[in-house]
Amino acid sequence: MEDPRIAHGVLLLKAADVASAELVAHRDTWEWLAALAVDHSHFRTPPAVEDIKEGRVQTVLSGRSLIALLIELRNTRSTATPLEGDWALAMTSYNRIAAELADVAGQGETIRIVLDDGLPHGADD
Structure with missing residues (x-):
């Protein structure tokens, strides 16, 4: 089984290679993610968060922001109480x-x- 620190490091390197990534989530989830990362030195608040149908939002994050x-x-999934809200949101x-970055072929x-x-x-928003 692969060391989780190595897997995390590989994931960070993949994120570092990304110029930008489109993120689609419910507005509540996006607000939780943004609040979680806002104080990290590499996170940059995206210039636009577009409302799309059914409470969802779409935004673009830089690789640097993905790293953060x-x-x-x-950190949250490691420190949050298992089977509680923050843990579940962080895990998923x-x-x-990670799954999306693993498929990046450059x-x-x-x-x-x-x-x-x-x-x-692949749904059109």
């Missing part, structure tokens, strides 16, 4: 971001992270 978000999500968000494709199982990955 991943670090803060990892971290795992979804071909200039748009990275789209969808934090909503009710919205198909």
Whole structure:
């Protein structure tokens, strides 16, 4: 089994290679994520957060902001009480971001992270 620190480091390196990633989430989830990462030195508040249908928002994050978000999500899932709200949000968000970054092949494709199982990955907003 792979050392979680190594896996996290590889994930941070993948995020560092990203120019930008589109993020789709419910407004409440986005606000929680932004509040979690806002004090990290690498997080930059995106210039726009667009309202899309059914309470969802869409924004674009830089690789630098993804690094901050991943670090803060990892810290939260490690320190939050298991099976509580912050733990669940941190686990699911971290795992979804990690899954999307794992599929990046470096071909200039748009990275789209969808934090909503009710919205198909390729759905047009």
